Amino acid sequence: MPRKYIILLVVTVSAIALDQWTKYEAVGSLTSRFDGLQTGGERLKAMYGEPPPLGRDGRHFQSKRSVEISERFLRLRYEENPGAAWGMFRNLPPNVRGPLFHVVSLGAVILIGYYFTKLSGTDPAEKWALWGLSLVLGGALGNYVDRVARGFVVDFIQAHWMDQAYWPSFNVADMAICVGVGMLILDAFVRKEKPA
Numbered sequence: 001m002p003r004k005y006i007i008l009l010v011v012t013v014s015a016i017a018l019d020q021w022t023k024y025e026a027v028g029s030l031t032s033r034f035d036g037l038q039t040g041g042e043r044l045k046a047m048y049g050e051p052p053p054l055g056r057d058g059r060h061f062q063s064k065r066s067v068e069i070s071e072r073f074l075r076l077r078y079e080e081n082p083g084a085a086w087g088m089f090r091n092l093p094p095n096v097r098g099p100l101f102h103v104v105s106l107g108a109v110i111l112i113g114y115y116f117t118k119l120s121g122t123d124p125a126e127k128w129a130l131w132g133l134s135l136v137l138g139g140a141l142g143n144y145v146d147r148v149a150r151g152f153v154v155d156f157i158q159a160h161w162m163d164q165a166y167w168p169s170f171n172v173a174d175m176a177i178c179v180g181v182g183m184l185i186l187d188a189f190v191r192k193e194k195p196a
Contacts, residue, residue, distance in 0.1 A: 011138060015176040019142030019171060026154060031061040063077070077158045080153070084101070112133050128183045132184040142173030142176065153171065153173075
């Protein structure tokens, strides 16, 4: 197997696994979803099975606490995002939103795969693109797992400035996408296309 596909496989699978593990831990620590469930199998079924109806706070999994990491800047707080980045399209009807996100997610995977196959994998100047595309793919698939399983993405990291200004809640998949896109932007400056 060529080295570039090993990088793609390892980085993508690692990003998905880390994303899903942190979401599982966040649901267990910050919500009441796993309360009374004894086995890992029961918890996985509760996490990836059909979600309960919306509760009083507008969430399927009821939040029970938040954790202050830095009182002025960072907390862990459970959120559900049925929309895209920053909650865009969250107000679309579910019968429109679901198919739209499936098409967009699958289109992104196809586009990333196509661009990845164009890389030689042997040129050291391609390192930013190799790692960046792999991270973007892992992040996109991590959030896609949530959409397929539940119809919403679990977010749990909230950055804020002394409770006056907030960055939209995010997760590890979102971080992988942002870092990957940053690497692709860097690649655009570092690696120049050679004229035909």
